[in-house]
Amino acid sequence: MIEQFIGYVAAILTTASFVPQAIKTIRTRNTQGISLVMYLMFSTGVLLWFIYGIVTDDIPILVANAVTLCFAVIIMGYKIIYK
């Protein structure tokens, strides 16, 4: 089904997009332009999506958000440490 294909590509892109940001942040330690409020809200939201995946037994949502949460928390950690 075309819908499922679009959904999977969308999920992969939005999940994987935090990888280049995490790599850039780890390499440069430059977090000036990054909003801490964004990452606090975003990480909380992704954690809730992860819990939603557990509660509704939805493995794709659970896995995608577990991966995103890891990278979002890394970026947030760097933002807190290297202001």
Added chain:
Amino acid sequence: MIEQFIGYVAAILTTASFVPQAIKTIRTRNTQGISLVMYLMFSTGVLLWFIYGIVTDDIPILVANAVTLCFAVIIMGYKIIYK
């Protein structure tokens, strides 16, 4: 239902999280720490989620991703203009 409540709060948080980033970027024009590759991948992914919302006739997915797309594109535009 507790699942729905968790899902709605999660959706609101992940969608709204790009607002403080957009405000910060517009105000400071400092995009040094932001990854262009992240926003290229993320915006494409969110656009596909938006199309997924249209194709599957899922209004919450459509609306949430339309809002996120606006803010992601603003941040990306600033990143391209103010390197």
